[in-house]
Amino acid sequence: MTTPVGEDDLTAWVDDRLAAERRSVVERYLADHPEIAARLRQQQDQRSALRSLFAPVASEPLPATMRIEAIAASRRRARPAWFQAVAAALLLAVGFGGGWGVRTRTLPPQAGIGALAREAGYSYRVYASDTQRPAEMGAGEKQQLVSWASRRIGSKVAVPDLAAAGYHFAGGRLVATPHGPALLLLYDGAARVRLAVLSRPMDIDKDADMVSTRDGDVQQVSWADHGIGFSVVAPGVTSGLQTIAAAIRDQAATT
Structure with a gap:
């Protein structure tokens, strides 16, 4: 029984690799x-054309650098494996260090005045725009607020x-921060x-000097005195925020 002709047979026929019996x-x-x-005859023609095209290259002698003796000599002159391992470790360390450096430059501050300003900005955006209940205790509950917040x-x-x-005092509340509770006081001025x-x-x-920052649509002035940090936040179009911050600092110093 004759084996059916498959793709392997056809490919071998194109390459002229079939035994006489199988070829028939x-x-x-x-x-x-x-x-x-x-x-298949078209494939044969393409094969012949390629062979003719590259015949001059195929007849050239093998380059000295590609001979087995030259390759072996090059491998013997190559750096030892331990050198490559050390180089890889150094590259990894440099990459990690660079990545960590970028991380520390791009992540928001986690402590200090920078963190205080960020927390103040977050709280301002949440509560200052609240028209229903921006404060837990209103202006008439100032003393209760001071006593409660101090504790x-x-x-x-x-x-x-x-x-x-x-600006007149409108009320206040305690807000949560990664560094514990903070007091948020709200004031209303002209033009809402x-x-x-x-x-x-x-x-x-x-103890930190005043620092002015801007975050999108708000501006801030932040500082610290005797272990207490302050950050004043207002819309970006507000004028005189530095003067207001100085007045708050002076009043806190005499409290």
């Missing part, structure tokens, strides 16, 4: 399938008077402008 079987098959025979924060707090700057003051104890930057 394939050729009888191709005689019965002229469309396959035409495809929770663990430090005496006060409500600055900003009437001279055109709302200002906030966030204060809390500081683990680091316990």
Whole structure:
């Protein structure tokens, strides 16, 4: 019984690798399938054309650098395996160090005045825009707020008077931060402008000069004095925020 002709037979026929007996079987098959025979003859023509095209290159002598002796000598002159391992370790360390450096430059500050300013900005966006209940205790509950917040924060707090700057106290609340509770005071000014003051104890930057920052649509002035940090937040179009911050600092110093 004759084995059916498969693709392996056809490929071998194109490459002229079939034994005589098998070749006769394939050729009888191709005689019965002229469309396959035409495809295989086209492949044969392409094979012959490629062979003719690269014949000059194939007849050239093998380059000295590709001879087995040259390759073996090159491997013997190569750096030892331990050198490659050390180089790889150094590259890994440099990459990790560079990545960590980028991380520390791109992540937001985790402590100090920078963290205080970020927390104040978050709290301002949440509560200052609340038209229903921005504060837990209103302006008429100032003394209760001071007593309650002082106990929770663990430090005496006060409500600055900003009437001279055109702002009146609207109320306050405690807010959570990664560094413990903080006091958020809200003030209302002309043209429905709302200002906030966030204060809390500081683990680091316990005494820090005033720093002005801007985060999108808000501006801030932050500082710390005797272990208590302050950050004043207002809309970006607000003028005189540095003067307001200085007034709060001066009042806190006399409390």
